[in-house]
Amino acid sequence: MMISESGTSEKLSLEELHASVGVRSGRKHVLSILVENKPGVLTRVAGLFTRRGFNIDTLAVGPTDDDAVSRITLTVDGAVHPIDQVTKQLHKLVNVLKIRDLEPADSLARELALFKVTVDGPQRSEVMQICDIFRGKVVDVSKESVIFEVTGTTEKITAFDQMLKPFGLVEMMRTGEIAIARGRDET
Amino acid sequence: MRAVDAIMECLKAEGVEVVFGLPGGANLPTYDAFVDSEIKHILVRHEAGGGHAAEGYAKATGKVGVAFGTSGPGATNLVTPIVDAMMDSVPVVFMTGQIRSDLLGTDGFQEADTIGITMPGVKHSFMVTKAEEIPRTIHEAFYIARSGRPGPVVVDIPVDISRGEIDYVPVTDVSLPGYQPNIEGNAKQIRQAAKALAAAKRPVLYVGGGVVLGNASEELRALASSDRFPVTSTLMGLGSFPAEGQQWLGMLGMHGTRTANYSMDGADLICAIGARFDDRITGKLDEFAPNAKFIHIDVDPAEISKNVPAHIPIVGDVKSILPRLTSEYRAIGADSARLDGWLTTIEGWKKEFPLTYSDTTDSEIRPQYMVEAVYEATGGDAIICSDVGQHQMWVAQYYHFTEPRRWINSGGLGTMGFGLPAAIGAKVGCPDQDVVLVAGDGSIQMNIQELAACAEEGIAVKVLIMNNGCLGMVRQWQELFWQKRYSHVHMGDYPDFVKLAEAYGATGIRLTEKGTLVEDLRAAIATPGPVVVDVRVTEEENVYPMISPGMAARDMVG
Ligand SMILES: Cc1ncc(C[n+]2csc(CCOP(=O)(O)OP(=O)(O)O)c2C)c(N)n1
Numbered sequence A: 001m002m003i004s005e006s007g008t009s010e011k012l013s014l015e016e017l018h019a020s021v022g023v024r025s026g027r028k029h030v031l032s033i034l035v036e037n038k039p040g041v042l043t044r045v046a047g048l049f050t051r052r053g054f055n056i057d058t059l060a061v062g063p064t065d066d067d068a069v070s071r072i073t074l075t076v077d078g079a080v081h082p083i084d085q086v087t088k089q090l091h092k093l094v095n096v097l098k099i100r101d102l103e104p105a106d107s108l109a110r111e112l113a114l115f116k117v118t119v120d121g122p123q124r125s126e127v128m129q130i131c132d133i134f135r136g137k138v139v140d141v142s143k144e145s146v147i148f149e150v151t152g153t154t155e156k157i158t159a160f161d162q163m164l165k166p167f168g169l170v171e172m173m174r175t176g177e178i179a180i181a182r183g184r185d186e187t
Numbered sequence B: 001m002r003a004v005d006a007i008m009e010c011l012k013a014e015g016v017e018v019v020f021g022l023p024g025g026a027n028l029p030t031y032d033a034f035v036d037s038e039i040k041h042i043l044v045r046h047e048a049g050g051g052h053a054a055e056g057y058a059k060a061t062g063k064v065g066v067a068f069g070t071s072g073p074g075a076t077n078l079v080t081p082i083v084d085a086m087m088d089s090v091p092v093v094f095m096t097g098q099i100r101s102d103l104l105g106t107d108g109f110q111e112a113d114t115i116g117i118t119m120p121g122v123k124h125s126f127m128v129t130k131a132e133e134i135p136r137t138i139h140e141a142f143y144i145a146r147s148g149r150p151g152p153v154v155v156d157i158p159v160d161i162s163r164g165e166i167d168y169v170p171v172t173d174v175s176l177p178g179y180q181p182n183i184e185g186n187a188k189q190i191r192q193a194a195k196a197l198a199a200a201k202r203p204v205l206y207v208g209g210g211v212v213l214g215n216a217s218e219e220l221r222a223l224a225s226s227d228r229f230p231v232t233s234t235l236m237g238l239g240s241f242p243a244e245g246q247q248w249l250g251m252l253g254m255h256g257t258r259t260a261n262y263s264m265d266g267a268d269l270i271c272a273i274g275a276r277f278d279d280r281i282t283g284k285l286d287e288f289a290p291n292a293k294f295i296h297i298d299v300d301p302a303e304i305s306k307n308v309p310a311h312i313p314i315v316g317d318v319k320s321i322l323p324r325l326t327s328e329y330r331a332i333g334a335d336s337a338r339l340d341g342w343l344t345t346i347e348g349w350k351k352e353f354p355l356t357y358s359d360t361t362d363s364e365i366r367p368q369y370m371v372e373a374v375y376e377a378t379g380g381d382a383i384i385c386s387d388v389g390q391h392q393m394w395v396a397q398y399y400h401f402t403e404p405r406r407w408i409n410s411g412g413l414g415t416m417g418f419g420l421p422a423a424i425g426a427k428v429g430c431p432d433q434d435v436v437l438v439a440g441d442g443s444i445q446m447n448i449q450e451l452a453a454c455a456e457e458g459i460a461v462k463v464l465i466m467n468n469g470c471l472g473m474v475r476q477w478q479e480l481f482w483q484k485r486y487s488h489v490h491m492g493d494y495p496d497f498v499k500l501a502e503a504y505g506a507t508g509i510r511l512t513e514k515g516t517l518v519e520d521l522r523a524a525i526a527t528p529g530p531v532v533v534d535v536r537v538t539e540e541e542n543v544y545p546m547i548s549p550g551m552a553a554r555d556m557v558g
């Protein structure tokens, strides 16, 4: 909508006004949050989610190249929570320095997962093949078990998990996603 | 310099005149520093009293209140005032002692995780880990408490840290890279809002506590008088606009006037100013103001579209935004005649649905009449504090506030026991004004011990207990929504408030006669020192009108 000069008689009609925020986006959001590296900061972030009734789907915390700053990457379901409320509440935390809601098209997200499977005999080679297809690695082998390491998008890891399930999956460890902005710009 | 003396220096630099608190093991060093400091300390009888007193001081003066407590139980006693201050955006710095750092985490004597316990209820909190950090931390705490949307900040200092010696260098600036409140207000949005106001045929200005907190009462009045905009206010905003005259609709919300609620229901444009669309305002959210577009002005971006989607959001300080909105509006030169129909409708509601109650024909005092009598007796000119319950609503309805910071109550959290200590804080902050507390017979007992502080310090608050013999507001709900199955709402005959007042060193008076109530109250208020008046009022009386919980404004009853 054009905004005219002060005091001009150009009229605005109330019908033209639309509320733009507070809507649910309907998709997963990856929030990359820079926080001061101080005691209790993760508790403040996590506590805020609890208090406001927001669910964290995955959470990863790590250092940055600056000792005074850590990065929290978390994913939230935008179908359930209005994402602008989540980010605005986060911004109110004094220790939160910067939040970026990474657009899927402009960012890369990866997760690492470890899978322990009990297989022997002919099944073992079948599982290995699946691992190959997913570009996974075998990182440990014993008589009854194999451990695979896979990295990729959440969707890829979930798909791999589905494939392995029929084979006696003992356990699975996932890191939660981390993400980075594509191109030259900093995340 | 001793770190604790530096604390006093910092408080002085922040303009602190008074601290409300109570000492213990973990803040002994800090209390030692009071001995030689010019900063006044008022000894409360319970830390919650200190916390609420700091709130009352802050609400009455606009300055930052300060409350001190020791570790463990001292700190947990402060939890209620901390959360109360959060809900009502009151700038208060709470300084708590903590056990020795080397004992932290060992369940040491009087250890409580103060930072953890208070975390969801603070604007921010600090655990100090080095004595040298004390001055900077204190200044950061004050800066955060008072700027942007004000709120409570906790500073927790282990006792070994406060025992330290430091090279005290006055701190002149704070650096908080993650904290930059936006106060400007977007110029384009302001112009857009002015145009929307000019286009509106049925506008309402819906104002909240933010106008009081932002000291923007004058600016609000200027906006309202730039045309004939009708104004309604939340419980917290009362006084920001004078409760009189054609433009005043009365308070809105659960116990607001029909006129105010019907106006919201019929409005085509609602301009929310420092208000947050709380459920006590909106009633059933889906049916709230069904015909309206919303301008929402607030210093806290997270309030915008939290409950009700805003069409024109303006983030910033009301004090800077309102004058710009007013001049933009004036520049448009809108035709005021477009409002004629709307104002006639509103006038009609006002005539048809004034606030009323059925007064007695004998000497019995109706609670509503008591508030009218308090208004008479004070000339409408006192700082009025209240506790929480029916009496609070009746004061909001029948005491017509014309100035901001004259109405001090616990709105967001609804804390019984807030009143007396808050009145103490208000009186200490504004010694030249009459401070009158209208208390509930239930609520007053939750912090009545502070009468001792009044007597010892000569704090002349006038406590008017609206004694209906019960937890009236709960009784009302049991009557209306639980088929009169009264469960634990009657409080019997004790205590005798007159004797209790005397035991505490205050003047005690009992009033039961309607005929002389105004003069009797006037005399009581004129009595020097702290005074407690036990006013006996009708027990079974309900606050009306009312939007029942979960209902729409249209469906008001009573
Ligand atoms: C600390 C606390 N406990 C319980 C309540 C619930 N409550 C709200 S109003 C009320 C009754 C208050 O009684 P009183 O102070 O006598 O006021 P009245 O309603 O009778 O005017 C109660 C119990 C509350 N608001 N705060």
Ligand SMILES: [Mg+2]
Pocket: B389, B440, B441, B442, B466, B467, B468, B469, B470, B471, B472
């Ligand atoms: Mg009562």
